[in-house]
Amino acid sequence: MPSGQILLADDDAAIRTVLNQALSRAGYEVRSSSNAATLWRWVSQGEGDLVITDVMMPDENAFDLLPRIKKIRPELPIIVMSAQNTFMTAIKASERGAYEYLPKPFDLKELVAVVGRALSRPRSAPGGAHAVPENEDIPLVGRSQAMQEIYRALARLMPTDLTVMITGESGTGKELVAKALHDYGKRRQGPFVAVNMAAIPRELIESELFGHEKGAFTGATARSTGRFEQAEGGTLFLDEIGDMPMEAQTRLLRVLQQGEYTTVGGRVPIKTNVRIVAATNKDLRVLIQQGLFREDLYFRLNVVPLRLPPLRERVEDIPDLVRHFFVLVEKEGLGRKQLDVEAMDRLKRYRWPGNVRELENLVRRLAALYPQDTITGAIVDAELDSQPLLPPQPAGKPGQTALQTSEGLSDAVERHLSEYFSGFRDSLPPPGLYHRILREIEGPLIGAALAATRGNQIRAAELLGVNRNTLRKKVRDLDLMVVRSNRA
Structure with missing residues (x-):
């Protein structure tokens, strides 16, 4: 059974209660406080085997408190929590000597596991901290879980x-x-x-x-x-x-x-x-x-x-990225812009084959070419007419395709097109719809054929019933990755 005294500091009473219960059930003794002053008094009196603290406290920022703690008790492990889930938060936590940084909200099992690792590690003073540049523009943007993992990994790799x-x-x-x-x-x-x-x-x-x-x-x-x-x-x-x-x-x-x-x-x-x-x-x-x-x-x-995850795996970061890029172009002399709700929805449903670089280029184009202060969904659609939006998920159980439900492929396509057209209200989609829809269907179809034939383009062409040169051109135009395998 694990043991040890944990000093917990967070001004949110609900968080203190939940963490107190979880850590107590795990076998630890917990003392909790709502402010940094009490935490500092306990630490300076020699109490506690581990500290868990929020960054933003009512009386002091934890990043200012950490160096003082490490000065008098360099071997005391400190876990930092924060709802300000940015790249610089993770870097500052590492630079100030924190054992681990956990972005809120976090999994309680993960927290208990981190506590166990921290208390079981060899007790030796950590390596010298390195000061990071202050007042720097944040180089990485995003608060998604995928980016939090990147931030934490980078913080560990910095020294x-x-x-x-x-x-x-x-x-x-x-x-x-x-x-x-x-x-x-x-x-x-x-x-x-x-x-x-x-x-x-x-x-x-x-x-x-x-x-x-x-x-x-x-x-x-x-x-x-x-x-x-x-x-x-x-x-x-x-x-x-x-x-x-x-x-x-x-x-x-x-x-x-x-x-x-x-x-x-x-x-x-x-x-x-x-x-x-x-x-x-x-x-x-x-x-x-x-x-x-x-x-x-x-x-x-x-x-x-x-x-690094593709942008389609972290669409929740798109609003932060858009705001970041609009700030950059405003500093370059272009006017201040913003997106309306419909425009942001279009961006979240786009496939983003060019990832963040494509999004940045789009934002710059919107800021440079359109005089409106607020960019509408129709404008975004006009700029994104080279590739269709992501289709809504088909009805049925998670993981089922349209062919595995009562809905046939034709029904699924018809429903997708109906919802696509309804998104434009009184206007029509941008010109070129025929080729956009064909491209949307061709990509998955050719990809499935190549996967089924283990990357053999001759067999894939026969399976699809197209000329081999035609298939090669489609693979090139659609930017599909072909992986050969010799497995039976």
Whole structure:
């Protein structure tokens, strides 16, 4: 049975009651207070084995209290709770020495589990805290559960030099996350150097990364420094790592294994001190199976994996993102804008194939092209006419498709179109409806055929009854991912 005294501080009486009951049932002794002054008195008197505190207290901000607690009792674990679920909240909690940050609302089982881990850890003073820049613009926006997990992971990674692999679709903000790791980490005084593997000719990547000596190849008229040398003491961000050729992969593996490299045409090993952050929108495990990526390099890079969710998985963040981008364009000299309820609903139902980058571009376009202070749903529809909105969920049990319910496919399409048209009230949808609806149907249909044939496009074309070249063009136009598998 766990044991220990927990000091709880929160000005919300309901939260104190719920946490007191949950922790008491778990076997802990709990003392609770509604203010920071009482919490500080208990801590300074040597009471408590663990502290749980809200950030916003009526008499003092917990972020101001934490350094004082850590000064007199550096081994006392502190769990910080907050309803201000932003990236900077997680970073400040880590910087002030908190053991863990939990965004409200949180799962009680998770809280009890965190308490158990904190009380069972070896009692040694934590590593030195690192001060983060104050009054910075928030680099990451969103309060969804998916983004909270990203914030908490980043807060733990800031004081380390661990290699990080960021995965996610194009436009999800992989470079933004890498830059945040650098700007708020212990290497922020050093340079941040970003390299996009897909933007460099394959024959020049080794020279670009590691530099070259004079005469190393035709046209090398002078010694040139590489990105590793430019990033010395800082962070090197390797974007689209899946496009790195095998020769460069071998060189990179040596850097990760031995901490040194040689320039192209050079013979003397050069020691390097950089943090590597890699990113990709491809499945590297598939590339490994295809012989296009080294498995040993994958494991060296994938020390800490971070997956960034596509925007369609965090639609609740869209209002915050829209407001953030409108603030940015207003600072750039464009007028203040806002969306009406109908316009925001359209954005939440859009598929966002370009993710956050596409949303930012849309907001900039709306601010630049439309004089109205309030952007309407009709305007948004006109701008989003390249792809249809997400259809409403079909009736029936969760997880059922229209074909698995009493509703047939034709009925489902008819209902979707009826609801789509009704959303425009007295107006009509933007022109081009025929091709938008066809695209909406073609994508899932071709994707299902490719999945059923395990990525074999010849068999998929036969299954669909279309020409193989036609299928290839559709795959390219619809931007579908084809994954081959040899499994029976």
